[in-house]
Amino acid sequence: MSDPTLPATPTTPTTPAERRQVAMAQPPLADADALLIESFLEAIWAENGLAKPTLASYRRDLQGFARWHNGRAGGLGGTDPAALYDYLQWRSRQRYSPRSTARLLSSLRAFHAWQVRRGARRDDPTALLEPPRLPRLLPKALSESQVEALLAAPDDSTDLGLRDRAMLELMYACGLRASELTDLSMGAVNLRQGVLRVTGKGNRDRLVPLGDEARHWVERYLAEARPRLAGGAVRDAVFIDGSAEALSRQQLWQLVKRYATGAGIDPQKISPHGLRHSFATHLLNHGADLRTLQMLLGHSSLSTTQIYTLVAREKLKQLHANHHPRG
Template sequence: MGKPYANAKSTGARDRRRVKKPELPAQDADLLLRFADSQLVEQGLSTHTINAYGSDLRFFAIALQSSDTGLLAAQRADVMAFLSSRISDGSSARSAARLLSALRRFYAWCLREKLIVENPTALVSSPGMGRPLPKVITESEVQALLQAPLASEDLGLRDRAMLELLYGCGLRVSELVGLTVDQVNLNQGVMRVWGKGSKERLIPMGDVSIDWITRYMSVARPSLMRDSTDVLFLSNRGAAMTRQAFWYRIRAHGISAGIRTPLSPHVLRHAFATHLVNHDADLRVVQLLLGHSNLSTTQIYTHVASERLKSLHRAHHPRG
């Protein structure tokens, strides 16, 4: 096999000229090539993945040269110092975690090959990356999105009803497209939904959602129906709406409404939860409405609300 790391390039940030790579000790260079061969032949990894591992391992090997240490002699303290220096130099926690993943894979291989007796990455924890905050659109953007479908047309009326229900009840898209007529009780204003793990929950519907669902069921749904079915939301062919089809529709309506944030059905679910928290809804109530098993999952929306407040403060306060 050829050298899988030979294609990597290093360029200067300003003049973009090629910079010569530091030379590795022959033992370390040979070791990386043997590791690459094993990952390609034994593990079946792609050349792209192997090159990525090689680049990360080379960084580590170069860093070890300053203390006259080779890859096989590295200790836990060397790994910790390397990761710490990368973060100090501006690497993100996610990048540091990727570096550690490469080191773990390499030293696990060294251990199997009996090249070392202890794995220096065994007791090293991954840098905490935290949970990324979900994308949220504003209440005014939601209003623009809801008004985008042409409710005078059957498909537009269907889309408006689906969007109103998605935002008004915080449904998952799978729950939305899987709804049947008997799951929606318009008289009592509640909806019965089966979420993840087939867990059942009752969700109250607001007056606006009830109004649009009533209009859809009395006007558009009979026109879209081809055969007898209990599916609530139908495609233009009379079949059940799919998740992919609705994703396409919501994206098109978002473009029509002038919303720049990339939209998906889950963005509206996030908006439902965040806007409730913004209006002082009890977090446990939001948890029940979303169907979360653990309150910790729901608590992320308090962070979203906090970030929104910080953003507004920075934008509008003279001392922001």
């Protein structure tokens, strides 16, 4: 089933930027759909306390579908299964990844479940949709020597370099997500006890030990560099930029890529989340148990943490193959 109202694309997009350009060429979002999406996000935030990045993903996915749907058959609230199938076929032609499509289906399911719960409709049009099969990707961790090189890359004789050294040390020492680092507030840092209070997914708080090395760099940053970066402004965020504003996740991403290049690490193979993966993998390699690792990472389910045992197992296989005489 095709829709003649969809804009024609002369070539099939091959990059995320090209796909975003095609998506933004869709008709503007109808006011009724925009209001419905915001009402859903407010409700699901109140029910589940979802983190800002998750809410942003839901908003982006629902707005993308609503623009494509273009108010037909009662708008977003009146979606039928045929429209969803057509949209998935369109995304396939645009070469969206299976992982992106799986996340989209999660957003659509959450939205329509909310519609059913509040009595806005009786049926769930996503009920028969099958999620795409996803390959099980192992987290990519840096070696310990690569982490050492990355942590040493910033020039700590400058204010921004000292900030970046403290930031990287903290991410690796505590296994922080990017948003957990950028959202970290001054009140969440207890240097005397050497712990952080981290607010993770679902607004769940956890206490994470800093470690002596990270505490040293954070102490130096807070005492020396941050006051000069703040310039007298009162800011709650621990890590601020040269304009005394809270560091964004995009800025953090760019910094990690830049320092990776300086440390001789392929910037295409590292992200801020890579330090979290390295934290978990290295702890397991040095004898940490899964339950402890689960608490430190803030995982709600142990099954999420168990993926790191596969990473450690693959490393052992590689060591055996490289060093055993009959490997």
